[in-house]
Amino acid sequence: MNKIISTTATLVAAFTMLLSAGGQVAAKGDPAAGEGKAGLCAGCHGGDGNSMAGDFPRLASQYENYIVKQLLDFQKGHRANNDTMAGMAAMVASVQDAQDIGAYFNSQKMSKEPLFPIDKELARKGKKLFLEGNPKSGIYGCVNCHGKNGKGKSPNVSVFPVIGGQHRDYIIKQLKDFRAGARANDPAGMMSDIAKRLSDSEIEAVANYLSGL
Numbered sequence: 001m002n003k004i005i006s007t008t009a010t011l012v013a014a015f016t017m018l019l020s021a022g023g024q025v026a027a028k029g030d031p032a033a034g035e036g037k038a039g040l041c042a043g044c045h046g047g048d049g050n051s052m053a054g055d056f057p058r059l060a061s062q063y064e065n066y067i068v069k070q071l072l073d074f075q076k077g078h079r080a081n082n083d084t085m086a087g088m089a090a091m092v093a094s095v096q097d098a099q100d101i102g103a104y105f106n107s108q109k110m111s112k113e114p115l116f117p118i119d120k121e122l123a124r125k126g127k128k129l130f131l132e133g134n135p136k137s138g139i140y141g142c143v144n145c146h147g148k149n150g151k152g153k154s155p156n157v158s159v160f161p162v163i164g165g166q167h168r169d170y171i172i173k174q175l176k177d178f179r180a181g182a183r184a185n186d187p188a189g190m191m192s193d194i195a196k197r198l199s200d201s202e203i204e205a206v207a208n209y210l211s212g213l
């Protein structure tokens with residue numbers, strides 16, 4: 001196995017073992033309380049977390065703890081790739097509010113309809129990259145962290161977000177932000193290390209594939 005890939009694999013195994021063994025904070029939000037608090041977010045992310053524009057990510061069925069982490073990262077400036085969202089995160093007054101909102105969006109079903117038409121040829125290439133990575137450039141297959149169909153690795157391992165069914169354009173922006181270092185809030189640099197090895201055409205391909213799942 002490629003050395004970079006085997007190092008990454010060891011790291012992922014360690015994270016997964018640690019987190020599924022209870023190292024992860026349990027989800028604590030109240031979705032019913034979160035529904036009202038999420039009203040603030042509806043204009044961009046949709047009332048049920050299925051936003052209708054490619055630059056606003058879908059939050060429906062995303063892990064509660066991942067949503068909480070992103071909100072806190074925006075508040076603390078650890079995620080600095082969007083000023084609009086940083087301003088919105090600043091309006092979430094407490095960790096409890098973040099948990100309630102996270103629990104509410106997590107309880108919503110993600111829409112199965114992609115916003116953009118899927119390019120079949122690109123999606124085919126993207127699927128190969130998703131499953132197998134690219135051993136030549138040291139890219140570990142996305143499936144190893146993001147799970148089958150990008151729907152998460154396991155219910156207890158929210159460190160690896162749901163990306164299957166996310167908007168194409170949002171995925172492209174995140175991968176380019178990680179690659180350029182504009183987004184650098186990933187634990188142990190796991191995602192940036194991979195993004196730095198992705199070509200523009202690989203990013204297009206995998207985003208096409210993922211947005212159709």
Ligand code: HEC
Pocket residue numbers: 038040041042043044045055056057059066067068070071081082084085088089092101161173
């Ligand atoms: C004015 C539009 C707007 C509003 C209102 C808004 N957001 Fe966002 N949000 C964004 C944008 C744009 C992004 C993507 C930022 C980027 O490009 O990285 C984002 C990203 C996020 C993310 C990161 C998702 C991921 O997959 O990593 C979370 C979580 C989030 N928003 C939660 C919220 C919550 C909770 C609220 C309400 C309190 C809210 N947002 C209100 C525009 C908005």
Ligand code: HEC
Pocket residue numbers: 008012057069129130139140141142143144145146159160161162163171174175185186187190191194206
């Ligand atoms: C070694 C594990 C690992 C691998 C392999 C991996 N990722 Fe990630 N990825 C992560 C982690 C961890 C995060 C969350 C970072 C954070 O906490 O902000 C992430 C975040 C993302 C995000 C941002 C999600 C959002 O909602 O903002 C996208 C998009 C993404 N990954 C796509 C990919 C693609 C495409 C591949 C394969 C080419 C891939 N990832 C491979 C660990 C990985």
